Amino acid sequence: xxxxxxxxxxxxxxxxxxxxxxxxxxxxxxxxxxxxxxxxxxxxxxxxxxxxxxxxxxxxxxxxxxxxxxxxxxxxxxxxxxxxxxxxxxxxxxxxxxxxxxxxxxxxxxxxxxxxxxxxxxxxxxxxxxxxxxxxxxxxxxxxxxxxxxxxxxxxxxxxxxxxxxxxxxxxxxxxxxxxxxxxxxxxxxxxxxxxxxxxxxxxxxxxxxxxxxxxxxxxxxxxxxxxxxxxxxxxxxxxxxxxxx
Ligand SMILES: [Zn+2]
Numbered sequence: 001x002x003x004x005x006x007x008x009x010x011x012x013x014x015x016x017x018x019x020x021x022x023x024x025x026x027x028x029x030x031x032x033x034x035x036x037x038x039x040x041x042x043x044x045x046x047x048x049x050x051x052x053x054x055x056x057x058x059x060x061x062x063x064x065x066x067x068x069x070x071x072x073x074x075x076x077x078x079x080x081x082x083x084x085x086x087x088x089x090x091x092x093x094x095x096x097x098x099x100x101x102x103x104x105x106x107x108x109x110x111x112x113x114x115x116x117x118x119x120x121x122x123x124x125x126x127x128x129x130x131x132x133x134x135x136x137x138x139x140x141x142x143x144x145x146x147x148x149x150x151x152x153x154x155x156x157x158x159x160x161x162x163x164x165x166x167x168x169x170x171x172x173x174x175x176x177x178x179x180x181x182x183x184x185x186x187x188x189x190x191x192x193x194x195x196x197x198x199x200x201x202x203x204x205x206x207x208x209x210x211x212x213x214x215x216x217x218x219x220x221x222x223x224x225x226x227x228x229x230x231x232x233x234x235x236x237x238x239x240x241x242x243x244x245x246x
Contacts, residue, residue: 013053036076096133156182
């Protein structure tokens with residue numbers, strides 16, 4: 001399979017050393033990822049920088065630099081706080097910032113996140129749900145606010161659901177790498193990467209066909225019905241249990 005790269009949890013106080021190390025790897029192999037930026041991060045678990053992070057203004061300038069280098073930007077939630085104990089439509093986790101809240105509340109949060117992006121001159125129509133969890137109301141709210149693309153779900157090509165185009169992530173990366181056809185997304189959390197993870201990524205960049213996220217976005221989406229959605233829901237539940245018990 002072809003591989004696109006997405007990076008989660010990009011904030012002013014992330015582990016910049018790890019981030020820059022990974023950015024170096026991306027540059028070396030000409031990989032242009034999708035970066036999920038938390039507009040107003042309040043999740044202490046994401047504050048990993050040993051020097052306390054970078055000033056906000058500098059951070060947003062960096063986002064513009066990455067965009068100018070061909071990176072793609074997604075809205076990664078609003079404050080990244082898991083106030084809900086719901087897995088929603090894609091239950092890889094049983095917690096969420098969005099799933100379980102009313103449509104109006106979700107709209108308010110997404111609008112607030114979008115406004116922060118706009119105030120820094122950043123536009124996007126791609127959403128990356130914290131903990132991969134969203135529900136039907138999230139999809140409605142996204143559509144009403146002009147977010148037409150979402151990075152999540154399982155599959156080998158982009159698909160349409162509820163009027164939104166989903167760009168699937170990998171169920172199990174090692175199995176995806178063995179498949180010949182299709183495209184999937186490798187999900188990267190630089191905050192928690194160790195030396196071995198960097199080595200693994202280098203091997204993948206060396207041996208696999210990596211496509212830029214921009215290219216991934218150009219692929220045509222297929223329609224997906226309720227059977228496909230039900231299979232995906234089952235796979236996400238199985239994956240959650242495997243991670244929990246293995
Ligand atoms: Zn996250």
